[in-house]
Every structure is written in C-alpha cells, then in structure tokens.
Amino acid sequence: MSHNSFGHLFRVTTWGESHGPAIGCVVDGVPPRIPLSEPDIQVYLDKRRPGTSRFVTQRREPDAVEILSGTLNGLTTGTPISLLIKNEDARSKDYEAIKDLFRPGHADYTYQAKYGIRDYRGGGRSSARETACRVAAGAIARKVLGRNIRIRGALIRLGRREIDRSRWDWRAVDKNPFFCPDATAAKGWESYLDGVRKKGSSVGAVIEIVAEGVPAGLGAPIYGKLDGDLAAALMGINAVKGVEIGAGMAAALLTGEENADEMRMRRGKVTFLSNNAGGILGGISTGQDIVCRFAVKPTSSILTPRRTVTAKGRNAMISTKGRHDPCVGIRAVPIGEAMVACVLADHLLRHRAQMG
Amino acid sequence: MSHNSFGHLFRVTTWGESHGPAIGCVVDGVPPRIPLSEPDIQVYLDKRRPGTSRFVTQRREPDAVEILSGTLNGLTTGTPISLLIKNEDARSKDYEAIKDLFRPGHADYTYQAKYGIRDYRGGGRSSARETACRVAAGAIARKVLGRNIRIRGALIRLGRREIDRSRWDWRAVDKNPFFCPDATAAKGWESYLDGVRKKGSSVGAVIEIVAEGVPAGLGAPIYGKLDGDLAAALMGINAVKGVEIGAGMAAALLTGEENADEMRMRRGKVTFLSNNAGGILGGISTGQDIVCRFAVKPTSSILTPRRTVTAKGRNAMISTKGRHDPCVGIRAVPIGEAMVACVLADHLLRHRAQMG
C-alpha cells in the first residue's frame, strides 16, 4: 500500500524531488528475458524532456537514464529494475523568494498542511519532474505489452483552441511542438501560445490516448476495473482535473439507442459498429481501441500577480518567475501514454494469473 | 490486490450476483467503539433501493441489511464487519431469452471473453445490484468520518436537461424522484423521463458529489492521491464514463489567472476565493469542499431493437425487456456519495497512520 507505488503485478515505485541529487524508480514484476537497454527508455524520456521547444520549460536536463539492476547482458532477469536520472540543472535559488509563500494552484499549501514541512525547491516531490519516472516505467511497460499493442497520445485541445477531428493524422503528431494530430490547427497554435507565454499567462489542454491491439478480456472487475485503474492513473498526473473513457462526460447526453455500440460478425470475428464505450465494458476490454482523454489545468506558475498568504499567515501577492511551461499539457502527452502503458501491462499480468 | 476489494485501511470486499441467494460485503479496518446498527446502514440503502418511483427499476427488493459480525452491543469491535442482503425478487426466467445474446453496452460480451463463462441471470456479477454493497459500506464510512464531514450528492443533468446552478437548493434533493437540487428543473424532468420511458429508450446523467468539512491534509501523494483514488472509485461505478474534480474537463479552457484559487486570511484562517481545484491540490485536500462529478451513460437495456451477435457467433437482433431503470444515473447518486465516503474514510486512516 505504498503511497509512491502503483500497479500490482507490474509495479512501479518512484522517488525523488525536483532539486535533489536525482530522481528514480523501481519497476518490479517484469517478466524475464525481455530485451531492455537504456536507449529503449531514453527515446520516450526525450519526448517528455524539458527544453525541446520555446513552449516548454527552459530547464536544461539531459534526463539520461541509467539502469542499475534487473538486467543481464541486455535481458531482463525477473528481478526489480532500478532506474536513475540525475538532476543536473536545478536552480534552487530561484525558489528562495517564494519559500514562505503558497503559490495558488500549487501543492505548496497542502504539503505544508499535511506534513508540516515541505521541500520548496522547485516544488520538491510535487514537481512535474517526477513524471520522468513514469515515462521511463512506461517504456518498460511497452516492452511487456509487446509490439501488437500500440499506445499513442495527442493534444486535442490547447486552451480555447481545439482540433478538427476530421483532420486527425497520427503522422502529424511528431511534426509540431504540441503533439497535435491536426497539422493545420498546430500552425495556429504557435502564435496563440506565444501570445499566452509573452503575457506571462498559461493555458490548459486536453490529451487523448489511444491503445490499439489490446485483446478482449483485460480488466479485473469489480474493483480492479480497467477503466477504474486508467482513471486513477490519469487523474494522478500532475494538474489533471478530468478523465474520460470513450464518450466520456458527453455520454450523459446520449440516448440508449445512440450509445449502444452495436455488434456484427465480420469475417468470423465479433466487431463493433461504434466505440462509445472507449473499448471497455463492465471494466473489461472489448478488443476495440481503448480511448481515454484527460484535461490538464493551466500551469499555476504565472507571472501575473495573484493574491496569496504566507506560511506565517499573512496576506501577500505572488508572481512566479523562473522557467515554466506556458502549457504543462503539452508534455503530458508522453506521460499519459506511459500511464496507460503501465496500467495495461499490469492488467495483462493480472489477467494471465487468473486465466493462465 | 483482491479484484473485489477497495480501499487500504478502510477496506471493503464485496461479493454476490444479481440472482444468487444474496449479496454482501466485508468491511475491514473500522476503528472500534463506534455505534453501529442496521438502521444506520438501512437509511442509505433505502435511498438506492429499486422500486421507489416509476423512474427506477420495478424489481421489488427490500434490501434489508443484516450485520453478521464485527459489533458487540451496538458498537464496532475493530474486527471485520460482514453485511448480508438477501436477493428476494430475482426473476431469472426473464433472462433465458437472452442467455446466448450479448446485450450491446453491457458486460455480457466482455465477461464471456474474459472468463469463458458468465452468469447471464440479471447480469450476474456485473449487475448494478452489486452497488447496494457500496452504499452499505458507505454508511459505515460516514460513521468513521464523523459528523463534521458531510457528503451529499445531486443529479445535475438528466440526458439533455440540466439544472440551473443558481437555483441549487440541497433541501430540494430529497423532494423529487431525481435527487435534483433544482426544484424547478425537476418538475420538467418528470414528463421528459416519462417520454423516454414510454419510448422504451433511456438517457444518461451527470451526478455531483460534495464533501464538506474535510480537513486539509488528506491524500497520499504521489500514487495515493485523493483525486486519483476518487477518480478510480467513481469511474468504477457501473456505467460511468467520465469523472471530474473541481473545474474538471473545463479546466482546459481556463487561463492560469482564471484557474488560480487565490488565498486570503479570514479571521485567522486560510481561505480560498474560488474552488476550481475542487478542494484538492497536489493530491491532498485543501480544506475546501471536495467537489467531484461523474457522467453515467444511458441504461443499455432498452426495448428498441439493436444489432448484436450470439455466443455462437451469429448476427442477431436484441430488444431487452424486463424491469429496467430509464436512467440508471438517478440511483447512482447515493452510490456516488458512498464511494466518496469510503475513499475519504480510507484516507483519514492513512493520514492518521503517517501523521499520528
């Protein structure tokens, strides 16, 4: 029941603070004899890495991962895999000024209220820096899932701008700084986000993750439902305030007729004529694409002064300087993919345990 | 890691099928010497009970709960509390006709795909009947939380109709068959839902749950975040497709300035000037109201014929007769309250463990 672990059979424990010497994670339960080396993980970390465009934080972190255990000659051994990522560009001095101020929208106040102590340097444990470990674990999860399962994410809304789904093209995602699947929309987003950034403001985002190739049968009802676990995994990402599966919140507006994903036999296989369920019924995968979305609130660290209080209980104003993402939702794309990968890997092992 | 248990320190294990002899649950970890008798639980079960209006299923179940263990002279003893509810009005014959048909939108197909066997009578384990156990556990959770924490829910959308939040009145909730906080809206909903019901159709709904009096500090980051656990608990309710905390999916549309819940000292206490966070920052409660919402899809059992396939892989049509809720979202209100209560009780104990 560790507070800093998730998953059951594919189990990830993360540790580390934004400005400590390093962050890392331990991934346990990985089947043996899977090829695994640092580059398999690095490629995903590089997607999440800060400093890749002017639309994300300018903190310069190579985010180079080291595998400290659990492999032999490039193969997993079935023992826990320990990953380490050094923190190289922490500037703790930037945080001295706000050491005793609670940044609205941040975890500053709640960590203080809970623990009576908080690592104020870069947000400490509550920093989005921790998500690098999720991405690293996700890379291992993909290995466990194998090549037939493909997990991809995209930014479908940037503040008040959203994509035109008819223009969805997965190939566009890697060709713009937003992971946007609509190349046309992405172009407009550059100037839009530049405007936000220059004003010292920030915006939210919506990310969609799609997992293809997931076989029917994954999920452990009633309290280990696949959608329940996905919801926890995605809501637990920093700054997320909403999670949807399939039709999501809009399911409430449908009638039973509209919502029913009708079924037909096609070449001897069960097929569905629509996917309002997002690939999950009764907490178990249907064999369709798993489709989930989550909303990320705007970055709380903004230049515009906001009213707050001090640790000693005095009213104050705060304006957060430093190196911040104008939209934290962008880098949430690889994080969301990783969380979905981890949940699916866990459920693959759980399913195998009970079903053989 | 039981598939049918949830919570860690306040831990609930449920069992039972829709048409078996009984359903029940075991609630473990309850602190000792708390007054607890059947009526404390029955009052909540009665809210969820079928047959209370023409807008819910007409199955006649008294849902009378029996406490089989864990109390002595009306006080909890710290040992597991076993609750039993007999199934009295199961009509398994109603299901013979659809024994080999997969109802679209139901778990029929996925249970068969996963287990290679399924209890087709009334949906078996995947039936919403299981949620009676959640409500019973929730009643015990409220006892653990004490009187200072108040958890209430309301239906804020019924299909295409939604409430006017300016007319929100908690007292209205118990005075209409929809748990609707807007008395004016509720009136119109009767004829609206009658129309849906008579057409043999169904609609979805959105439920909002508010927990007042929750102290700052509950939640166990990073992977036992209060919002992550709430998301899992609510997404795991039958037919739920979306979950929101505070501003929810709409957080994506806000700017950093709009989203920041500014803080001021008021009579020596930290107060927030808004609650976009829904009472949770960094996975830890802020001391504000915890506000969450979830969307329930329309009842999948509808009279209108839909295309489906048989267990043997043939195309077929299905029209689901029997006694069904035209909107399962209505009875989800007490269920949502119960799940929030259980999550909070678990986190209260978790917090106490680490903080003393």
Next chain:
Amino acid sequence: MSHNSFGHLFRVTTWGESHGPAIGCVVDGVPPRIPLSEPDIQVYLDKRRPGTSRFVTQRREPDAVEILSGTLNGLTTGTPISLLIKNEDARSKDYEAIKDLFRPGHADYTYQAKYGIRDYRGGGRSSARETACRVAAGAIARKVLGRNIRIRGALIRLGRREIDRSRWDWRAVDKNPFFCPDATAAKGWESYLDGVRKKGSSVGAVIEIVAEGVPAGLGAPIYGKLDGDLAAALMGINAVKGVEIGAGMAAALLTGEENADEMRMRRGKVTFLSNNAGGILGGISTGQDIVCRFAVKPTSSILTPRRTVTAKGRNAMISTKGRHDPCVGIRAVPIGEAMVACVLADHLLRHRAQMG
C-alpha cells in the same frame, strides 16, 4: 492491506466471531470453470469439525458450508466465492463468569488493550472457530492447484510423546483420532491424552505438512518468498509458536557438507539426494516435496486455577470451564494443510502472472 485477508492473487478474507450468527469468508481470484460444490469443501471441514472424538471440544457444530456466490451450475465463474457457516451451538452463558477476567495465554488481554472492547463470548474473533474458514478456503485452493499437487499433514508430537519416523505411514493418519502417522505411537497417545484431559490440563503438539508434486519455480523473491509466506501462514494459526522448513531449527547444528542437498541427474531429470531445504531454496520451490512443521502451544483454557487480573485491574484466580480441546494441536492438522494449500495456490497464480 486488509487485516483479515491473506494471499494476493488467490485471496481469502475471513470474518465472524465464535458466538455471532455465523462465520464466513470470501475467496477471490479463483480461476473460472473449475468444478466446485459444497461437498468439495465439506469433506475438509468435517476433518476439523469439533465433537468428532473425546479428544477435541464437545461443542456440537455441523459446520455446514453454504456457497453464496461465484459459481454457476457447479462451476466457478471467476467472481468472488462467498462461503457461510452458521454458528449453531454457541453457549455464551458459559462465558459470563469470565467476562471481566483475562485468561492467561489467551488473547483476552491483548484485544482489550488494543481495541478497548472485546467480544468475550467464546473468544470472539480470536477463537479457533475462525479457522473453519481457513479450511474451507483451503479446499478451494486445492481445486486451483489441481490433482498433481497433494498436501497432507500429520501430528508428529503430542506433548512429550513423539512419533518414530521409521514407522511413518500416511494411511495410518485417518485411522486414529490424532492424525498420527505412526499407528503404534497413536495407541499410546489415547491413554496419555486421557490422563491430561482428566487432570483438566492440556498439552502442545507439532504438526508436519508435506506438499508433493509442487513444480520447481514457485516463490517470488525477495519479499514474497515461498518459505516466508508459509511461515506467516503457519505462524498465524492460533496458538502456533514456531515454524520450520526442511531441517528447521536443527539446520543450525549441521555443517555445510551435511546440509548441502546434493544433485544428480536421474533418467534425464534433476534430482536431489536429500531434502534439508524442505523443497525451497532462495525462496523458490525446487521441485522436491515442500516440508514444513509448526508447534502448537497447549490449550490455554484449563481447569487448573491460574493467577490473573480483572479488567478493572485487580488480582484474581481463574479456572476455565467449558468445552475445550485438551490439545488444540490435533485439529490444527487440517488447518495447517489448508494454509499450505492457500499459499501454494497464491504462488501458482503469481508465478503464472510473471512467467506466462
């Protein structure tokens, strides 16, 4: 992390007090489509049942088990199996006299110290009556393990008397009231235990459990070792004070040469020339017989007066009347078998999860 659950993938949750209306358990994680009916379980309950000879408690309990969920037409469905056993012969009045006295060697004092309340009737939750649920769960575990794995137990010591291992005969075990594998020894034990019983005294015992047919590879090092889990399962049985695997405590007296279980190829298979390891190395099964032993202390409820204190803190004497086993170790044989079966079933599923 439920206090009253054990196992991870094959997971058992028990509930109930000695003098409540019933006791029971929920067994979760059982693979689907395994034949299971009440008689499969009853046969093991009958071995543990009170009142079967003059050497066990005379409480008359049929211990008839009811399956309330998780099966359909005599097959498991993969959903939780709820078992219920009614308490029929509780005589709570027998316990009025010792309501405020702490019986030495019993859990009376510690339950009071922990919970500030205790169900004094028949020992409440701490009664050995709870072990009926373990035996019932063990019967299901055997089904999960299949016929190739055979788990048997025997009493190898009764107080100061022990068996002659050269006379070990498994067929003898069911032919005497002690589960003793040495028919000659068992004869002498009758008068020995009659003497103990008539004096109002009691004696301890040592039980040995052997699991044959367990494949090499079960066990999840480092903290889910097969021997570690067996130790917890056996030490957790009421009144157990010691647990041994293979050579056990005597391993300390061996030299490295004596202790090494040498290996040879025999008909193309790896074989071991001895079994000091008790079938487990590095926490993983070797493919040899799993051999474990545990010591049960003498029944604490004795007629001989003992010094004690009252709940109000006064010195007192106590002499425990009522219906007690002169040696609780006897009925611990089927309980020990059941616990070993449950641990093995859990590890079989865990192994399958990681190894496929």
Next chain:
Amino acid sequence: MSHNSFGHLFRVTTWGESHGPAIGCVVDGVPPRIPLSEPDIQVYLDKRRPGTSRFVTQRREPDAVEILSGTLNGLTTGTPISLLIKNEDARSKDYEAIKDLFRPGHADYTYQAKYGIRDYRGGGRSSARETACRVAAGAIARKVLGRNIRIRGALIRLGRREIDRSRWDWRAVDKNPFFCPDATAAKGWESYLDGVRKKGSSVGAVIEIVAEGVPAGLGAPIYGKLDGDLAAALMGINAVKGVEIGAGMAAALLTGEENADEMRMRRGKVTFLSNNAGGILGGISTGQDIVCRFAVKPTSSILTPRRTVTAKGRNAMISTKGRHDPCVGIRAVPIGEAMVACVLADHLLRHRAQMG
C-alpha cells in the same frame, strides 16, 4: 503486491544484484520531521559490513550509504527515502567457473528453473548482499519507533556450541566477533570456528532478537498478526530455516499450566510472571519483551567438493572457492534486528491508523 517490497505503511522496496553497479532501497511512509542523516544509517551498516573479522567474508565493501531523496535539512519530509549503496569490490571473474554449475544449497538452480535466466555473478539478486538494504531500512524504522523501543540481537548458538543463558550479558555482544552475549562461550567459539574455516567447511547458527518497550496493542489480527509478520520477515532472510516466538518449538512440550503466563498487578500495572508467549498473544503485543529466534543454515559455499549437475544436465562435482563467511549466521544478527524493527514500525503505523 510487489515481490521486492515488504511492509504496508512503513514500506521498503529493495533492488540490486551482488555484482551490479549498486544496491539500494526506497523506504516509503515514514512520518515527516524525523531527524535523519547518513550516519544514523551507517552505524548499523557497519555492524553487518563484510571484512570486519576473519570470521566473515573478506570482500571489501565500505557499504557507504547515500540518501537521495525524502529529507530536507536533515529532517524527513514524508516523501519516499531513496538509499543507494555502491558495489565496489565485486570480482565477477571468481564466478566464471561456476557459471553453469548449480551450487547445492544455493538459489542457483531455482532461479534458473523459475526465470530461465540468472545473474550468476556473486549470486546476483539471491546474494546476501541484498540484506544491506534491510539493515539500512531498519535504521530508519528505529527512528520511527523512537527511543523507548529498543531492539537488540545476539548469536545464541554457533553450530554445535550454544550459550549458557545464565551468563547472558548484552554488553558482551559488541565485544566479540560473534555478537555473542556469553563472553565465556565466545572465547571458545574463536578456535571452534577457525577449525571450521580451515577445513573449508561451515556451520549454522541461532539468533535471538529481543524488542523492549513495545507497547501492548500492536498487531492486526487475524492475517496481519504481529507474530505472523515477524515469522515472514525472519524466514525471508537468506538461509533461515526456522523461526520461533517465545517458547517456540518447545512450546509443544509444555502443559497448559506451565505455558500460561500468569498475570498480577504490580504498582498499578498489569505484569506477567513469565514470557512463554514471547510478548505476543492472539497476534497482538502484550507489552512484554518481544522475543524471537531464527535458525540460519550453514553457508552453502564450501570448499569440500559436492555432487551437483550442470545447467546442461550433466553430473559434476563442485567446490566453491571465493570469499565466503564460514558462518553466515553471524552477520544475520544486525539483519534480524533490522527486520524486527521494520515489522514493528509498520505495525506502529497500522495501529495508529485504526486506533487514532
């Protein structure tokens, strides 16, 4: 349910192989604002460290611990504490010769049977080197328990030699290379173990751990019993084959009268006149000293040739050279202390959660 984690609220996850770049652990659930720095941990690691006398392995490891997270200015913050210990003196070449041979008594064969791959260098994950992490975690556990709880261990048997309990003196423990509480016995042990060592043989040992100052009430019956958890924790230490609480296996020889720990009021406090229970009744601490013992088998790596088989299934002989402890039981003393400390810390938090 991680295979490489233990504890629930005070939770330890370890990772690393004997000859990898490092070993380490993550300790989660530690209450905040506890003073903690490297020297607090190092003092215990130095007790377990190899190379401290001729009676333990001559591998030269400084075992210097680094705290990578979870503290701020020498105080714990409530977030996970990551500890790292570099491997500095691994000589993997020593193991080339036995790469394809299974050492009897070792985990070589079982790891291969389970995983189909094994890190043969120094025993890989199954090496006793992993126990350094347990000792490090134990040092933190002691901090959580506070100064009123004192946990000490001693070697009470070395092969065929045992101590005279009447000469027990805790002060002697740190003054001989055996952690022996009987100074007179310890003297004789030097030449005895020299003889064993020079013959290329090894011997087993029995260790006793005593925890003083533990309040009554710790332990979570039925399946989180304090003795059950201690048994798992101690049996899970490398090479342990038996675990005893209080009277242990000898409890079987006692009568009910002898075994009953009678109670009297002394200066207004409940006291016990003996401690056959080892401080635990019904799985809950009594307030007496917690007393447990465990037997360690002789080191399996011996010079004397033994029969074995190769990975390819051929008969062979093996003689294990390299740097090995003639009695691994000696260094098990600080490890046993650490495991007891971790179990108690976990139960202290569990107790606090339910009892407030």
